[in-house]
Every structure is written in C-alpha cells, then in structure tokens.
Amino acid sequence: MPPPPGRPRSPLALVTAVMLASLVLLALAGPLLWGAAADRPDPSAVLEGPSAAHPFGTDNLGRDVLARVLTATRPSLLLALTAVLLGAAPGVLLGASAAVVGPRARRLVTALINLLLAFPALLVALFLAVVFGAGAGGAVLALAVAGVPGFARLAQTLAAGVAGTDHLAAARVLGLRRHRLLHRHVLPNIAEPLLLSTTTAAGTALVALSGLSFLGLGVQPPGYDWGQLLNQGLDRVYAQPLPALAPGLAVLYAAVTFQLLGEVLAGGAARRSPAPRTAPPPTAPWGSPRPKAGEGPAENGLVLQVEDLCVELPTPAGTIRPVRGVSLSLRTGEIVGLVGESGSGKSLTALAIADLLPDRARVSRRTLRLLGADLAAMTPKERDRRLATGLAMVFQNPATALNPSLRVSTQLTEAVRTHRGAGRTEAVLDASDALRRVALPPAVLRARPHQLSGGQRQRVMIAAALMVRPGLVIADEPTTALDVTVQRQITGLLSDLRRDTSAAVLFISHDVALVGGFCDRVLVMYAGTVVEALPADRLASDARHPYTRALVASVPDLTADRDRPLPTVPGAPPDPLVPAPGCAFEPRCPRRQDRCAEQPPPLESLDAAHRVACWLPLPAEAIAP
C-alpha cells in the first residue's frame, strides 16, 4: 500500500500494517512456536485459572489456552480466507457476466441473483452447514455458498458501470468474444472495489466461521480454531472468563484488522491520481503506405449505405424517436461531416450503424450495407464479424474510450490477434507501426492510458482504428475534449488516414467551422433527420436551409464585434416526446408558412451535390458570400 508520492503515510495505515503483519507472523510461526505446548496435556493442571505459567488458564486436559489460541491463528485465517475466495469466485463471475451477455441471459442472471439474495446469508450458511455435516470442510463450503449472492450483486452493480463505457463499446465493435470482454475489459476494471470488499468479507467470514465452530458445526476435535476454543471456554465463563476471552479477542482482533485493511485500501484507491501528463509530440508525416482499407470490397465505391434509419427509445416519460428516417452514404476515401445541435441524433445514428445501441432501443432501416455486405440480412454473429473488421469507432472522450487497466500494446493488438490470428510479435510490430503513423513513439506501447495526455490518447484511439484496417471510421466528436492545436493535429491525422488507407470517415461534430474546413461533404441533422446535404466547401456560402444558415451564422469569425453577444440559433430544439406534424424547425424558422407546420418537407435535390429538406429554401442570391 504505498502512499502517493509526497503524502505522509497515515497513522491508520501504519496501525493496520502492524496488525496485519502480526497476524501473518502468528499464522506462519504460531504452530511452530506454540504447537507443542498447545497439544501437550497436563493432568496436574486441568481447568486452571490464569497463572504466570498459563496467562489465560488451561483447558479440560490441562493444555495452555494461550498457546492454543496462538496456534489456532493459522487454521482460523486459512478457513475464513478459503470460504471467502470460494464464494467470491463464482459470485463475481456470475455477476460480472451480466455485462457481456445478451439481454435475455442478463435478465436471467439478474433474476437468479435476486432470488438468491432473498434468503438471509446467515440462515443459508447454518442450513447448509447442517446439510453438509459438521466439520471444517462443510462449514467452509456452507459459508462460501452463502456468500455467492452478495458477491454476485456487487460484481453485477460494478460491471454495469463498465458496461456503459466507451472502451467496452469499442471492444464490442472489435468483435471480441464474451470471455475476452469479461476478463480483459470488465474484471480488471472492477477488481479494485471487489478486492476491498473481499478483504472486509474475510473479517465477516472469520466471525461467521468461528460462530459455526462455536455451535459445534465447524472444526471438530482434535482440530481446533478460535470458534471452537471459544465454545470450550464458554462452559466456565462465569467462573473463569479469561479462557473464553482469549479466543474471543483473537477473533475480534483479526476481524478489525481485515476491516481496517479494507478501509485503508479504499482510501488509497480514492487518492490514487493519474500520472503527470506529457505534451503530445508534433504530428509527423505518415510512414510507408498501408494496405488499402476494409476487409470486403466496397460496392460501386460505396463503403456505407444507409436508408431510412429510425431509432426508437423508451424513456420514463414515453417513447422518443431521436432518429427518424436518416439516409446517408459514404464512398471510399471520403470524409463526410455530420453536424447539428446537441440532441439532433448524430451519435445515435452512429451507434445504430455500429450496432451499439442499448438493448431497449428499437432500430429499423430499409438498407444498411457496409462494404457491400447487407448487415440487416446477417445473423448477429456475421454482423459482429463484419463490423469488427470493417468499421472502427473513435469516441469523443479518449479518457473513457480506452480501458484504463490495460497497457496500450494490449489494447492495440487484441483485435488483430483475434481476427487476423496474428501472432504476438507480429501484432506488436503492427501496433508500433500504427503508433508511428499517429506520431507516437513505440514507448507508448508500454504506457497505460492515465499516463498519456488527452491528445495522445486520441492518437492511440486512431492507431487502434488503423490496426483493424477498416473501410469505415466513425469519429464521434473526436476533438471536442481537446484544445484547438491538438484538434488540428487529430483532424490532420484523420485526413492522412483517409489518404493512406482509402478508408471513409464519418466525422460527427457540432462544430460547423471545423467540419466545413476538413470534410468533403456535410450532412446537417435537425431533430433526428437530415435537413441538408452539400459539399463542405459550399457550406459557408451556399447553405439553403434556414437552420444550416443559422448554424453557420452562429460561428464567430475574427471580424466579429467582441462587445456583442455571439449569435445563436434562435429558439430551442423540439421536445422529442412531441413530434411535430410538419417541419421540425418550423417554430424557430424566420421563413415559416402554414404549409411548414402541416407537412414535413422531403429531402430534395437542388443539384447533383446539394439536397435540402425545406418548403422554402433560401434562394442562392439571398445569401451573403
């Protein structure tokens, strides 16, 4: 338990360390030092009270009680720890599995845990101890089984937190199998709190085990543990309290030690802070060319084809339709921006394409083709495989998109090892090449995410995307959490990725200026639909939808009067629970007419490259250059 640098070791930690060390020493040395005295009967000193020779008296065979208590440290601790570990292992596996199994199995696991928790653990332990028969083995097994539901519930709750993280979503996109998701991504991230609980549970198990021995259900003579010594001492507790007090104090001492250990470990975990950050290196040019992207051939150059994508989500207030008939397509080597205000449905569109929406979401689409393959017609397994090899996601927050417990090398190599069957050395060489392409030194392979800056982490995410050689990269606000200089570096990297691998990039952002300067085409989303699609270089000068125009106008430029508030799109986005019968932008639109409130406008072509969904699009000449 090393304290964080510069912090004094707390007195509690010191006391705990001393208590723990004394217990360990006693457990190791007790039988050697006092074992003989503990087992040596002395008919001349039967049931004696405290004396200089026997500070805690003797038992009914004249054996020294103190020697027996000290010798019993080892079996008492070993049995308690065994019971905890035997209960924790299946409990944790059962609970944590809920984060990686399908919805039906998850419901089953939850129901099973709820059912098991309905029975009080102590009663279960007592009942099972009777069923298994009196003895140390039966008592340990009974306590282990009784402890399973508690560990399962704890692991389930902790794993639910990991289940919603971007790094698990990213690992799912990579198509990792369930057992790998479990032992690589879920268990390492819940290990710390589980360890803390196991420590405190060891104290509880010790008391419970002593209780069972005390009741005659645990360790049987000639073996003995603290509970059994307590039982023997209790017969004469009124006449001579010390023989009963000694094992009682030992149980208390060990239980308090485990409790304190849990407290100290928890305090240490809370204090542990990320390592100092280092500045990202400047963007370097790409190295040697990579093989072209994607596993399958793009159909007519089309990497992604989505038609009429709809998402429905049940919420406590009612069902919402945050994505309503989105159609989009991306060609090889194309960077397409998806822009819109917060809540317009950009992320849900991306998640629906990547099959990463929560189970309760209902998704429908007329067409969903990735690299020529019809995802909608595939079995879930085939779809997972196609998505894993054809699509890579780069998430907004690189801090959560990388698994904090794994080294960068593991995170980069696991997908290629899984899907391409690449050997470890080949995968590591590939990973170091991918890092070089995002201008990170190979030393980063040994780092854990918290040792990297935000920009470096996002580079690692892009390197991970490079590793699977995807045909399509979906980058969901990948630069939002980064400063402007690093933003430019990251968009530069994505451009290079497109150039060198021909991957198509769907770049999601609410930053119209960024998208206009970096993408080939832009799709503008409002209230779950695409309202305008046009070449990026025409965004600033040729947008025809009043909403797009308002978005563009809200971007400050260097000539903006700094004394005046920045322009915003007037009004608020519509309530997703109350869909408008007509154009969703109508209440905020300066050009609205009766028809706009009655009928939703279709997305119609203005020219070969420009489509707009508006009954009254702005005329070209009305727009300032």
Ligand SMILES: Nc1ncnc2c1ncn2[C@@H]1O[C@H](COP(=O)(O)OP(=O)(O)OP(=O)(O)O)[C@@H](O)[C@H]1O
């Ligand atoms: N898991 C969810 N459950 C219920 N509603 C959700 C869920 N995820 C998103 N929504 C709602 O769906 C709508 C669209 O959300 P989405 O995240 O796609 O928007 P966005 O355009 O990506 O916004 P942002 O730029 O803020 O990420 C919002 O109204 C949001 O509140």
